[in-house]
Amino acid sequence: MPQLLLELFSEEIPARMQAQAARDLERMMRDGLSAAGLISEGMKAYAGPRRLALVVEGLPLAQADRDEELKGPRVGSPDQAVEGFLRKTGLSREQLVERDGLWFGRIHSAGRPTPEIIAELVEQTVRGFPWPKSMTWGHGRLRWVRPLSRILCVFDRQVVPVSFEGLVAADLSQGHRFMGSGLAFRARDFDEYREALAGHFVVLDVEERKQRIVEGARTLCFARNLELVEDEGLLDEVAGLAEWPTPVLGDMDPQFLDLPPEVIRTSMRTHQKYFAVRDPATGKLAPHFITVANIAAADGGRLIAAGNAKVLSSRLSDARFFWAEDRKAGFEPWLEKLSGVTFHARLGTMAQRVERIAVLARKIAPLVGADPDMAEMAARLAKADLSSQMVGEFPELQGVMGRYYALADGKDPAVAEAIRDHYRPQGPGDAVPASPLSATVALADKLDTLTGFFAIDEKPTGSKDPYALRRAALGVIRIVVDGQRRLSLTPVLQAAGDQAESLLPFFADRLKVALRDQGKRFDLVDAVFALKDDDLVRIVARVDALDTFLKTWDGANLLAGYRRAVNILKAEEKKGPLPTGTPAFVSEPIEEAALFAALQTLSPQLDAALAAEDFTGAMSALAGLRAPVDAFFTAVLVNSPVASERENRLMLLRQVRDGMGRVADFALVTG
Amino acid sequence: MTGTPPNSFQNLILTLHQYWSEQGCVILQPHDLEVGAGTLHPATVLRALGPKAWNAAYVQPSRRPGDGRYGENPNRLQHYYQYQVLLKPNPPNMQDLYLGSLEAIGLDPRQHDIRFVEDDWENPTVGAWGLGWEVWCDGMEVSQYTYMQQVGGLDVYPVAGELTYGLERLAMYVFGVDSVYDLPFNDPSAPGGGLTYGDVFLENERQMSAYNFEIADVETLKRQFADMELQVPLILAGKGPQGQALVLPAYDHVLKASHLFNVMNARGAIAVAERASYIGRIRDLCKLCASAWLEQQERAA
Numbered sequence: 007m008p009q010l011l012l013e014l015f016s017e018e019i020p021a022r023m024q025a026q027a028a029r030d031l032e033r034m035m036r037d038g039l040s041a042a043g044l045i046s047e048g049m050k051a052y053a054g055p056r057r058l059a060l061v062v063e064g065l066p067l068a069q070a071d072r073d074e075e076l077k078g079p080r081v082g083s084p085d086q087a088v089e090g091f092l093r094k095t096g097l098s099r100e101q102l103v104e105r106d107g108l109w110f111g112r113i114h115s116a117g118r119p120t121p122e123i124i125a126e127l128v129e130q131t132v133r134g135f136p137w138p139k140s141m142t143w144g145h146g147r148l149r150w151v152r153p154l155s156r157i158l159c160v161f162d163r164q165v166v167p168v169s170f171e172g173l174v175a176a177d178l179s180q181g182h183r184f185m186g187s188g189l190a191f192r193a194r195d196f197d198e199y200r201e202a203l204a205g206h207f208v209v210l211d212v213e214e215r216k217q218r219i220v221e222g223a224r225t226l227c228f229a230r231n232l233e234l235v236e237d238e239g240l241l242d243e244v245a246g247l248a249e250w251p252t253p254v255l256g257d258m259d260p261q262f263l264d265l266p267p268e269v270i271r272t273s274m275r276t277h278q279k280y281f282a283v284r285d286p287a288t289g290k291l292a293p294h295f296i297t298v299a300n301i302a303a304a305d306g307g308r309l310i311a312a313g314n315a316k317v318l319s320s321r322l323s324d325a326r327f328f329w330a331e332d333r334k335a336g337f338e339p340w341l342e343k344l345s346g347v348t349f350h351a352r353l354g355t356m357a358q359r360v361e362r363i364a365v366l367a368r369k370i371a372p373l374v375g376a377d378p379d380m381a382e383m384a385a386r387l388a389k390a391d392l393s394s395q396m397v398g399e400f401p402e403l404q405g406v407m408g409r410y411y412a413l414a415d416g417k418d419p420a421v422a423e424a425i426r427d428h429y430r431p432q433g434p435g436d437a438v439p440a441s442p443l444s445a446t447v448a449l450a451d452k453l454d455t456l457t458g459f460f461a462i463d464e465k466p467t468g469s470k471d472p473y474a475l476r477r478a479a480l481g482v483i484r485i486v487v488d489g490q491r492r493l494s495l496t497p498v499l500q501a502a503g504d505q506a507e508s509l510l511p512f513f514a515d516r517l518k519v520a521l522r523d524q525g526k527r528f529d530l531v532d533a534v535f536a537l538k539d540d541d542l543v544r545i546v547a548r549v550d551a552l553d554t555f556l557k558t559w560d561g562a563n564l565l566a567g568y569r570r571a572v573n574i575l576k577a578e579e580k581k582g583p584l585p586t587g588t589p590a591f592v593s594e595p596i597e598e599a600a601l602f603a604a605l606q607t608l609s610p611q612l613d614a615a616l617a618a619e620d621f622t623g624a625m626s627a628l629a630g631l632r633a634p635v636d637a638f639f640t641a642v643l644v645n646s647p648v649a650s651e652r653e654n655r656l657m658l659l660r661q662v663r664d665g666m667g668r669v670a671d672f673a674l675v676t677g
Numbered sequence: 678m679t680g681t682p683p684n685s686f687q688n689l690i691l692t693l694h695q696y697w698s699e700q701g702c703v704i705l706q707p708h709d710l711e712v713g714a715g716t717l718h719p720a721t722v723l724r725a726l727g728p729k730a731w732n733a734a735y736v737q738p739s740r741r742p743g744d745g746r747y748g749e750n751p752n753r754l755q756h757y758y759q760y761q762v763l764l765k766p767n768p769p770n771m772q773d774l775y776l777g778s779l780e781a782i783g784l785d786p787r788q789h790d791i792r793f794v795e796d797d798w799e800n801p802t803v804g805a806w807g808l809g810w811e812v813w814c815d816g817m818e819v820s821q822y823t824y825m826q827q828v829g830g831l832d833v834y835p836v837a838g839e840l841t842y843g844l845e846r847l848a849m850y851v852f853g854v855d856s857v858y859d860l861p862f863n864d865p866s867a868p869g870g871g872l873t874y875g876d877v878f879l880e881n882e883r884q885m886s887a888y889n890f891e892i893a894d895v896e897t898l899k900r901q902f903a904d905m906e907l908q909v910p911l912i913l914a915g916k917g918p919q920g921q922a923l924v925l926p927a928y929d930h931v932l933k934a935s936h937l938f939n940v941m942n943a944r945g946a947i948a949v950a951e952r953a954s955y956i957g958r959i960r961d962l963c964k965l966c967a968s969a970w971l972e973q974q975e976r977a978a
Contacts, residue, residue: 017772018810020795055793139797141808143824144766145835152808153824155769184786247792254790278816297816299790310790313815313850320752320855327750346948 007047007064008162010124011196013179014058014132015156021246023138023151024053024212030136031058038127043069044120052210055249055300056183059210061196067162069117078102078109121166128159129170146171156180163194181206182249184301207250207302215245222253223296227283230255232292235282237275244279248300254307255283256315260293262322265329266410267291272400273321278314328395332407333414340393347392353458360389362458367450369501373493374449376442384424385447387412391425405429424448431484438481438488445485449498452478452485456512457503465512479509479516486542495540510540517542526553529676536671544619551621552670556677560629567635568672571659574644578656589657597634597641598655604634605661612668624669635662682783685861686848686874689782690736693760693842696781697734700774702762705735710929711936714739714800715761715841719928722803724763725828725837726967727974731765736844740936742943745886748879751856752846755885755943756878760842767824767838775822775840779814783851789814798823798839802935802956803963804830807839819847829967830960845874895946898937905934909962913969921973928966935959 012035019027032051039046039062047064076095079087081104088109092099095111102109132150140149148154148171159166159175168175178190179199185207193199200210209215219241220234227234245251262270270291274280280295297314299307345357353359364385371381391397391408409426413419420443427439428447439448459465459473466475485491495513499506518531526549534548555561578584591602608627615623644655666672683689694704708718715737716722724731737759745755764771772793776786784791793810798821800806809823821841825833845857854860858875865871912927938955941947947955 018793018795022795139808141824141826141836142834143836143838144769153767153769184791247794280816297790300792301787301790303788303790305788309788310815313789313817316850316853316855317815317817324752 008067009195010062010065010161011199012060013158014154016150016154017152018055019151021243024246027058028053031060034131035060042123065120068119071117072115074113076111078111081107081109121161124161124166125168128168160194181208185250212245215251216241219251219253219298223281226253226255232283233286235284237281240275244298248298250300252299252302253296254299254311256295256297256311258293258295259319263293265325268403268406269325272403273325277321278318328399332394332396332411337387337390340390343393352462356389360386363450363454366454366502367446370449371446374442374446374491376446380443381446384421384443385450388425388428388447431481438485445489448485449482452481453502456509457505460505460508479513480520483517483520483542487546490543492543527677529674533670533674536674548621551625555625560632564632568666570639571662575659585653585656589654595642597637601634601638601658604631608665628666685863687863689848692782696778697762702732702734705733707737710932711740712932713741713939715759716800717932721763722828723970725825725833726831726971728978734762736760742889742940745889747886748882754882758844760844762840763837765837766835771838784814802959804960817850829964831967831971889940889943893940893944895944898941902934902937905930913965922969924966924970931962931966
């Protein structure tokens with residue numbers, strides 16, 4: 007079956023945009039092709055520094071022909087109506103068919119050749135491509151991420167007539183900017199293309215580029231008895247910066263090893279995009295680095311390594327200067343500077359924010375088991391390093407540097423740790439702050455953010471969450487739940503400001519999402535939330551127990567019994583108010599007596615289990631209801647003609663419903 | 678052009694002049710006012726606008742009062758040189774032309790690792806932005822390469838390609854020197870011995886740093902800034918012999934205001950909250966000039 011090969015060749019595409027661009031290209035082409043009725047057997051898109059490419063396998067040579075029947079006017083309609091229909095369909099009167107008193111016209115449309123459709127689709131895709139940022143160049147009006155200079159487009163080994171904005175597709179591409187001949191080459195299908203690229207020093211597939219980098223880097227390290235510090239994010243980035251990625255090992259002046267390792271790694275990573283290496287024996291950073299060059303130089307990269315080493319030295323010299331200056335500066339002047347830094351136009355300065363966090367930390371401390379004075383002090387110092395020169399240069403070292411400077415300044419190590427850890431957790435893979443002190447400051451920091459932005463009505467909407475409030479709320483949830491910190495959320499939110507009412511449901515939503523991500527059923531979370539508890543640890547424990555219970559035979563059957571009870575109660579409620587009061591013991595039927603007895607035992611069991619927050623125990627207590635409820639429904643007619651019997655039985659069912667309702671709102675369990 | 682790679686700072690400049698001259702650029706001299714970057718030369722900011730083709734290259738002394746270090750930091754200067762190239766419209770082979778200039782100064786892209794790394798350029802004081810890259814040579818940024826999309830808030834059409842080389846940094850790399858002050862300024866084998874960059878500029882760094890950080894009189898600067906700001910619309914309202922708005926002198930006054938702001942900033946006289954407002958005021962002035970210039974250019978075309 008025929009194959010389509012498309013390449014859009016441009017100047018260097020930003021590394022961070024490449025992966026999404028490949029996905030967008032694939033999606034737009036797939037949607038366009040299938041809208042035209044062209045279904046492929048498979049497609050794959052590629053992105054690299056200078057090209058987006060797409061191969062589509064198994065496309066038909068043309069669209070299928072289409073036969074359509076169009077309904078026309080009623081037989082006997084005025085001539086104008088019939089004429090109109092003929093004009094519209096291009097048919098003659100003889101071609102119309104009469105059926106059920108109506109005229110019908112059959113239209114046969116021949117399918118268009120696939121290349122025609124591809125040509126239109128390529129133009130449409132290029133013009134509508136969703137680059138995060140795009141530009142025009144020269145005299146052109148076309149927008150692309152950087153100048154687009156060449157289109158290769160072949161279908162079934164023939165060039166597709168794509169032509170717009172001065173770009174004319176051909177069967178030509180070109181290879182590496184510096185290595186190889188630099189001449190254009192011809193490719194009529196994907197195998198030729200891929201092979202020619204490799205011969206012209208271009209690795210097309212990003213996964214292969216990554217593999218080349220990692221393997222090359224490991225080999226270099228191995229030869230020197232070093233170990234590569236792996237870094238996925240950096241790997242993704244450098245794989246988008248080189249068509250012929252070639253790791254080179256360089257040396258760093260060992261005197262810089264007295265800098266904090268985070269500083270060295272950040273300088274290497276953010277400024278230079280180098281991988282760090284460590285000594286496998288000690289696990290400490292070794293005085294070397296790996297850079298990923300775009301060429302395999304004739305001298306084996308000696309010049310490249312030397313040049314990069316020099317650049318790193320001057321970067322680290324700067325860092326050392328900041329490190330020395332910052333340790334001399336001290337916290338007081340930094341804190342003063344924060345009053346000149348706007349946090350948000352409507353939420354005041356950083357200094358005002360620090361003040362709020364300090365006050366809040368003091369209130370939260372006792373709930374988390376931290377010392378209020380220490381918490382307040384740690385909170386006051388937590389943002390000071392934002393004024394330091396090092397953090398000015400490397401914003402991602404906020405907190406980390408604060409800890410170092412606090413230690414250098416002789417502050418309590420627990421305070422220093424809280425300064426570093428109050429930003430945690432910074433992502434799903436990051437741990438929550440361990441100590442109560444750190445947790446206190448972290449909670450105060452996040453709750454101040456949430457309260458502030460909710461107060462100025464900057465709540466997240468849809469995919470927009472510019473202030474990362476969802477992440478802040480999830481951070482609070484994780485600090486509380488992962489750290490098993492027992493507190494009631496409402497008073498804490500009230501301490502942070504006047505947004506508790508709108509923040510509570512926001513937290514409920516975030517918790518639901520978090521639990522769902524852990525594989526917990528959404529409806530179970532709802533069932534527990536309905537109890538209006540705001541102790542997150544307890545909520546999660548309840549959901550866990552409920553989840554386990556409903557997976558048991560007793561649980562599933564009791565749920566069925568519960569529903570039956572509720573349905574009966576609802577139906578009876580429509581006839582008139584349900585009887586109130588407690589049911590009485592009757593000796594007959596025996597099933598009614600048994601249910602009565604079971605409910606009598608359930609109540610104290612539930613009291614005890616819930617008081618002890620033993621939700622598994624509460625579930626087992628409920629499990630004891632399963633057999634009597636089943637037997638009751640099998641043997642006893644609730645809607646007895648004898649009014650007193652009916653009333654007693656309804657009261658029993660009501661007790662079943664309400665008793666179970668103490669553990670969760672089973673009505674909300676849908677699964 | 679073939680030739681031996683430059684052996685001094687001034688030779689590096691001459692090599693670039695020679696190279697870009699051969700590509701058809703007018704080789705201009707620096708604008709004779711204090712500016713913070715080569716972009717601010719009217720040969721870039723104003724000439725980027727309008728329909729006319731314009732290819733120019735020049736050195737521009739750039740003043741960054743806040744970056745002064747009294748001559749004590751080997752990498753930072755309050756006065757340094759930028760080499761600026763503006764090609765309007767950008768030719769399709771502009772990247773190749775640029776790489777040719779690196780080869781001319783001795784950076785062989787088959788020996789050195791040259792990379793185009795995303796960097797979207799923006800200059801808020803002149804309301805300008807574009808997309809492009811920082812160009813890396815063995816991990817060091819040697820140039821800024823931009824397809825200018827807007828200047829003074831106005832679309833640049835046809836698009837102009839802008840190249841900015843940080844000359845000292847580039848020279849330090851080419852000559853393998855760790856301190857800017859050790860750069861050979863002229864041919865080291867010149868009769869009587871060559872001079873270093875330090876021989877020429879160290880004293881300048883010391884005196885200017887002291888002035889910028891300690892001596893500059895804030896009240897005077899503020900007054901002068903206000904004067905310049907008032908002048909711009911007045912000058913623009915004046916008419917030249919052909920009835921045209923006086924954009925060029927007005928723009929010079931914007932540059933003066935901009936430099937006064939930079940000195941005040943270095944002097945620590947501008948609170949963080951005020952900064953944005955000053956930048957906004959300069960941008961507004963710049964926009965006035967840009968609009969007037971564009972109108973003139975379009976009328977002329």
